[in-house]
Amino acid sequence: MANNRQAKKRIRQTITRTAVNGARRSRVRSFVRQVEDAIASGDQAAAIAALKVVEPELMRGAQKGAIKKGAASRKVSRLTVRVNSLGT
Secondary structure, rough: OOHHHHHHHHHHHHHHHHHHHHHHHHHHHHHHHHHHHHHHHHHHHHHHEEOOOOOOOHHHHHHHOOOOOOHHHHHHHHHHHHHHOOOO
């Protein structure tokens, strides 16, 4: 158990960061789900609009450390390919 002021502070900070990162990951997942729902419905216009919203959210999550940069890039890339394939 934490036995000095610095260790106790780090515990408090970790709890706060965990809550913030969890909320950010949940928000990103919600936006990704909106894109996937639009893809499933076959509506390319809605999928493109949802993709334009989810891309900055994913990159912001990566920048803030909630998700890894490569994972965010991979998700954006794969979603973009799926949205573009609706047009063909």
